[in-house]
Amino acid sequence: MFNAELVGVHVGNKNEQKVVALEKLLNEADALQKPFNAIWQGGKPVDVILQTCTKQNIDLLILGAIQQENLFKYYVGSIARKITRKAPCSVLLLIKPSVERVICKHIIVNGLKDLKTEETIKTSIFISKKLNCKKLTIVEEIKQEEIHVEVNDDRSLRKVNIVKERIKNREDRRVKNILKDVDCDSLSINTQSIFGKRGYSIGHYAKVKRADLLIMNAPTKLGLLDRIFPHDLEYILSELPTDVLIVK
Amino acid sequence: MKKKNTFKTFVSDIPKNLFSGFVVSLIALPLGLGLALASGAPPISGIIAAIVGGTVVSLIGGSNVTITGPGNGLVVVILAAITTLGNGDMHQGFLFTLAAIVISGILLIILGFLRMGSLGDFFPSSAIQGMLAAIGIGIFAKQIHVMFGNTSVKGSIIQLLIKVPEGIINLIKTDNSSMFYAGLVGIVSLLIMIFYSKIRNRYFQLIPAPMWIVVLSVGMYYYFDVFAAAEYPIDKSILINLPDNILSNFAFPDFSKVYELSFINAVISITLIASIESLLSIKAVDKLDPLKRRSNVNKDIKALGLATVISGFFGGLNVVTVIARSSVNVNNNGSNRSANFFHASFLVAFILLFATELRKIPLPALAAILVFTGYKLASPDNIKKVFKVGKEQLYIFLITLFTTIATSLITGILVGILVTFIIHIIINKNANLFFKNVLKPNVLMFKEDDIYYVSVKNFSSFLNYTKLKSKLNQIPETEEAIIDFSLCDFVDDSVMENMSNYAQSFARKGGHLEVIGLDDSKSISNHPFSLRKIMPKQINQINKVLTKRQKSIEKISEEMHWKYDAFSAQEMEELPTFGYFKTREISKVTNVLSNKDCTIFDAHFSEGKMIAKQTIKATMLHIHTQKNIPNFTLDKEGIFEYILDFAGYKDINIDKHSDFSKRFYLSGKNEEKIRAFFTDELILFFESNKQYHIEASKNGLLIIGDERLASVKEMKALAYFGIGLEKTL
Numbered sequence: 001m002f003n004a005e006l007v008g009v010h011v012g013n014k015n016e017q018k019v020v021a022l023e024k025l026l027n028e029a030d031a032l033q034k035p036f037n038a039i040w041q042g043g044k045p046v047d048v049i050l051q052t053c054t055k056q057n058i059d060l061l062i063l064g065a066i067q068q069e070n071l072f073k074y075y076v077g078s079i080a081r082k083i084t085r086k087a088p089c090s091v092l093l094l095i096k097p098s099v100e101r102v103i104c105k106h107i108i109v110n111g112l113k114d115l116k117t118e119e120t121i122k123t124s125i126f127i128s129k130k131l132n133c134k135k136l137t138i139v140e141e142i143k144q145e146e147i148h149v150e151v152n153d154d155r156s157l158r159k160v161n162i163v164k165e166r167i168k169n170r171e172d173r174r175v176k177n178i179l180k181d182v183d184c185d186s187l188s189i190n191t192q193s194i195f196g197k198r199g200y201s202i203g204h205y206a207k208v209k210r211a212d213l214l215i216m217n218a219p220t221k222l223g224l225l226d227r228i229f230p231h232d233l234e235y236i237l238s239e240l241p242t243d244v245l246i247v248k
Numbered sequence: 249m250k251k252k253n254t255f256k257t258f259v260s261d262i263p264k265n266l267f268s269g270f271v272v273s274l275i276a277l278p279l280g281l282g283l284a285l286a287s288g289a290p291p292i293s294g295i296i297a298a299i300v301g302g303t304v305v306s307l308i309g310g311s312n313v314t315i316t317g318p319g320n321g322l323v324v325v326i327l328a329a330i331t332t333l334g335n336g337d338m339h340q341g342f343l344f345t346l347a348a349i350v351i352s353g354i355l356l357i358i359l360g361f362l363r364m365g366s367l368g369d370f371f372p373s374s375a376i377q378g379m380l381a382a383i384g385i386g387i388f389a390k391q392i393h394v395m396f397g398n399t400s401v402k403g404s405i406i407q408l409l410i411k412v413p414e415g416i417i418n419l420i421k422t423d424n425s426s427m428f429y430a431g432l433v434g435i436v437s438l439l440i441m442i443f444y445s446k447i448r449n450r451y452f453q454l455i456p457a458p459m460w461i462v463v464l465s466v467g468m469y470y471y472f473d474v475f476a477a478a479e480y481p482i483d484k485s486i487l488i489n490l491p492d493n494i495l496s497n498f499a500f501p502d503f504s505k506v507y508e509l510s511f512i513n514a515v516i517s518i519t520l521i522a523s524i525e526s527l528l529s530i531k532a533v534d535k536l537d538p539l540k541r542r543s544n545v546n547k548d549i550k551a552l553g554l555a556t557v558i559s560g561f562f563g564g565l566n567v568v569t570v571i572a573r574s575s576v577n578v579n580n581n582g583s584n585r586s587a588n589f590f591h592a593s594f595l596v597a598f599i600l601l602f603a604t605e606l607r608k609i610p611l612p613a614l615a616a617i618l619v620f621t622g623y624k625l626a627s628p629d630n631i632k633k634v635f636k637v638g639k640e641q642l643y644i645f646l647i648t649l650f651t652t653i654a655t656s657l658i659t660g661i662l663v664g665i666l667v668t669f670i671i672h673i674i675i676n677k678n679a680n681l682f683f684k685n686v687l688k689p690n691v692l693m694f695k696e697d698d699i700y701y702v703s704v705k706n707f708s709s710f711l712n713y714t715k716l717k718s719k720l721n722q723i724p725e726t727e728e729a730i731i732d733f734s735l736c737d738f739v740d741d742s743v744m745e746n747m748s749n750y751a752q753s754f755a756r757k758g759g760h761l762e763v764i765g766l767d768d769s770k771s772i773s774n775h776p777f778s779l780r781k782i783m784p785k786q787i788n789q790i791n792k793v794l795t796k797r798q799k800s801i802e803k804i805s806e807e808m809h810w811k812y813d814a815f816s817a818q819e820m821e822e823l824p825t826f827g828y829f830k831t832r833e834i835s836k837v838t839n840v841l842s843n844k845d846c847t848i849f850d851a852h853f854s855e856g857k858m859i860a861k862q863t864i865k866a867t868m869l870h871i872h873t874q875k876n877i878p879n880f881t882l883d884k885e886g887i888f889e890y891i892l893d894f895a896g897y898k899d900i901n902i903d904k905h906s907d908f909s910k911r912f913y914l915s916g917k918n919e920e921k922i923r924a925f926f927t928d929e930l931i932l933f934f935e936s937n938k939q940y941h942i943e944a945s946k947n948g949l950l951i952i953g954d955e956r957l958a959s960v961k962e963m964k965a966l967a968y969f970g971i972g973l974e975k976t977l
C-alpha cells in the first residue's frame with residue numbers, strides 16, 4: 001500500500017517448520033509489490049530488532065502488543081515497549097491485529113506545542129490519505145497549570161472559562177498555521193482542545209472516541225525516572241487505547 | 249457601575265437581613281449556651297464563639313447565607329479534650345482546650361491556604377454518616393440525664409445509655425422536688441422541640457422552638473417570683489451559670505501542654521471535625537441559597553480558622569459553619585453575609601441586656617434542645633437511608649459508629665475509611681484495580697458542541713473523587729454536562745451521591761447534568777446511590793397498594809374526567825422554578841390529578857436542616873397558562889405582611905380596587921406588567937373566591953391553600969378554583 005519493502009524479523013533459529021508456516025501466512029495475505037525479505041537471527045529479541053532497524057534502514061517498525069501492562073512488566077518492560085522506547089525509526093503498535101483489515105475511520109493526532117508536531121501532523125495527513133481515512137482529529141492537550149486561575153466561586157469560574165477559551169483559540173490558531181500549507185481537501189479535520197494531564201488525556205480521548213489510530217510525537221528521551229514518574233508517551237504505552245503510531 | 253449596583257442591592261437588602269439575623273440569634277442564643285454546656289465548657293464560651301464567628305466570617309468569609317458559631321459535632325470532641333487534658337479539673341482542662349482550639353484555628357487557616365478545604369472529600373460518605381451518628385449518640389447519652397435533672401451522672405457513652413431507664417425511674421421516685429421540677433421542665437421542653445414543627449401557625453413559628461423554651465422557662469421563674477406563693481422549686485445549681493461581669497471575665501488559653509501527645513490528639517480531632525462539619529454545612533447551605541451562588545470554600549475555611557483563633561483567645565469555642573441556624577437564616581429571607589453579622593450583634597445585645605434573665609434558665613431546658621439535636625444526628629431515619637443504599641454501607645456505617653463510640657473520633661473515622669476500602673476490594677475481588685490506578689489522572693473533560701463531556705476511567709470512589717470534582721467545578725452550572733462512567737469498572741456510593749448533588753445544583757441553575765454509562769453495570773441495591781448504578785429521578789413504587797385517600801382521589805378524577813397518576817416527573821422538574829421552592833427541597837410529587845393545563849398534586853418537601861428541619865406535605869395546584877404572565881406573588885394580607893413590609897418588601901396596591909388591595913398582598917419585580925396583568929375581571933374573580941397563596945413564574949401559576957395535604961373536598965374546591973381562574977385569564 002505504501003509501496004514499501006516489507007522486512008520480517010524472526011528472532012530465533014531458522015527451521016523448516018517455521019519457514020512453512022511463514023510461507024503459508026504470506027500466501028494468504030494480499031500479494032506484495034516488492035519481495036518479502038525475511039531475516040532469521042538468534043539472540044535477545046530487543047537487541048536483534050533494534051539492530052536490524054539500523055542495519056536495514058527501516059522506516060517503520062510494526063509490532064504487536066498487549067493492551068495493558070501489569071505492574072511488574074511496567075517497570076521491567078515488555079519487548080514491544082522496550083523497542084518502542086529505543087527504536088531509531090517510527091513505530092506502529094498494533095493491539096488488535098486482524099486478518100481482515102479493519103477500515104480505519106478515525107485518526108487522532110496530537111497537536112502539542114512541539115517542534116516535531118508539524119512533522120507528525122503532516123505524516124498523519126499522509127497516512128490518512130493512504131488509508132482512505134475520512135476523519136482526522138487534532139487534539140491539543142492543555143495543561144491545567146496553564147490556566148493559572150483556580151475555581152473558587154462564580155467569579156473565578158467565569159474567569160477560568162475566559163482563560164480557557166483564550167488558550168483554546170490560541171492553540172487552534174497554531175494548528176491552523178501548520179495546516180495552512182498542507183493539502184487536505186479530502187479529509188475532514190477537526191481540532192479539539194482538552195484540559196488534562198499531557199499524554200494521558202489524549203489516550204483517554206482516543207478511547208472515548210473509539211479512534212482507530214492514535215499518532216503521537218516521539219518523546220525526546222525517556223529514562224527510568226520517566227517511568228517512575230510517567231508522563232506523555234509513557235501513559236499511552238502503559239495503557240494502549242488503540243493502535244498507536246509513534247512518528248520519529 | 250456594576251459595583252455600585254451590588255452596593256445598592258446590599259443596602260436595600262439590609263432590612264430583611266436584619267430581620268433574619270434577629271430570628272437566627274433567637275435560636276443561636278439557647279443553642280450556643282447549650283452546646284457549650286454539653287461540651288463541659290462555661291456556657292458563655294458558646295456565645296463568644298457565635299459572636300466572634302458571626303463578625304469575622306461575615307467580614308472576610310467566602311460564603312453568602314451561612315451562619316457561623318459553635319457546632320454540635322464538636323461537642324463530643326471538646327468534652328473529651330477537656331476531660332483528658334484537665335485530668336478531672338474541668339476548669340484547667342478548659343484552659344488547655346482553649347489552646348488546642350487556637351492551634352486548630354491556625355491549622356484551618358493553613359488548610360485554607362493550601363486549598364485543602366476539601367479534606368472532607370477524602371472520607372466515604374457512609375463513614376462520615378457513622379461518625380455523625382456516633383456524635384449524636386454521644387450528645388444524646390450525656391444530655392438525657394441532664395434533661396432529667398441529674399447533672400452528676402458520669403461514665404462512658406455506653407454506660408450512660410444503659411443508665412437511661414434508671415434515670416427515668418429515679419426521676420419519678422425522687423423526693424427531691426428541685427430535681428423533679430427540673431426534669432419536668434426538661435421533658436416539657438423536649439415535647440416543645442418535637443411538636444413545634446407540627447403546628448403550622450405562622451405567628452407561633454415566628455419564634456424558633458429553642459427560643460420558646462427559653463422564654464417559657466424564664467417566664468416560669470418570674471411566675472414563681474411574682475405571683476405564686478411557693479418558692480421557685482428548682483435549685484440554683486441546676487440553673488445556668490454566667491459570669492457576673494460578662495465583659496471582663498474572659499478565660500485565657502493555657503499553652504503549657506502544647507507538646508504532649510494528648511494535646512496534639514485533641515488538636516487533630518478538633519480540626520478534623522471542624523473542617524468536616526463546616527464543609528458539609530457550606531455545601532448543604534449552597535443548595536438552599538435562593539440566589540444560587542457558589543461559596544468560596546477555601547476562603548471560608550480561612551475565615552473560620554481566623555475566627556476560631558480569636559474566639560479561642562477570648563475563651564470561646566470553635567467557630568464552624570452550622571447547618572440548622574443557616575437554614576433558619578435562609579427561611580427568613582437572609583440574603584447576604586450581613587445576616588450573620590446581625591446575628592452576632594443581636595447576641596451581644598441579648599447577653600448584655602438580659603444576662604439576669606438568662607441566669608434563670610434551668611439546665612434541663614437546654615439539655616432538651618441538645619437531646620433533640622443528638623437524636624436528629626443519630627435518628628433511625630438516617631440509618632434506614634444508609635441501609636437503603638446497600639447492605640455493605642450499613643456495615644461501614646455501624647463499624648464506624650461503634651468504633652467511634654468505643655474509642656475516639658479519629659480511630660473511628662480511620663477504621664471507617666479502611667473498612668470501606670476493604671469492602672470495595674472484596675466487591676471487586678481485585679485490589680490491583682485500586683493500587684494501580686489510584687494516582688492516575690483518570691478524568692478527561694472536553695467541550696464538544698457546547699456540551700461538556702467528562703469521561704472517567706478505571707474506577708471512581710472516595711479515593712480519587714477530588715480529581716473528578718475539580719473538573720466538575722470548572723463547568724458553569726448553567727451549561728449542559730454529561731458524565732460518562734462507561735470506562736469505569738467501579739463507581740462507589742460517595743461518588744454517586746455527589747453526582748446526584750451536582751445534578752440537583754445544575755437543575756437549580758438552569759443547566760443539566762446527566763450521568764451515563766452505568767446501564768449495564770451491576771448494582772448492590774436499587775437505591776440511586778448504590779454502588780455503580782444509574783440514577784432514576786424518582787423511585788416509582790407502581791405496585792404499592794393505594795390508600796383510601798388515593799382511591800377517593802382516583803374516584804373524583806373519574807367524576808371530573810381528569811387523569812390520575814401516582815407520580816409525576818414533569819412537575820418535579822418544573823416546580824423548582826417557583827419562588828416558593830427556592831429555599832425548599834422537593835423530595836417527591838405524588839397523587840397527581842391533571843386535565844389539560846391544570847395539575848393538582850401533593851408535594852413533599854423539606855424546609856430547613858437538622859433540628860430546624862421540617863418535612864411538609866402540601867397539596868398544590870399548578871396551571872400551565874397559555875399566555876405569558878409576569879412573575880408575582882399574591883397572598884392574604886395580614887399582620888405578618890406588615891412585618892415583611894417593614895423588612896423591605898413592597899405591596900403593590902391597585903388604585904381602583906382599594907378593597908382588593910386591602911385584602912390581598914401582591915408583590916413582584918415588574919410592577920408595570922403586573923398592574924397590566926391584573927385586569928378588572930381578574931380582580932373580581934380573586935375577590936369573589938377563597939383566598940389562596942398564588943405564585944406566577946415562567947412555567948405558569950402555582951396555587952397553594954394551606955401548607956398541608958388537602959382533603960378530597962378541598963382538592964375539588966381547588967380544582968374548580970383553577971378551572972375558573974383559567975377561564976378568567
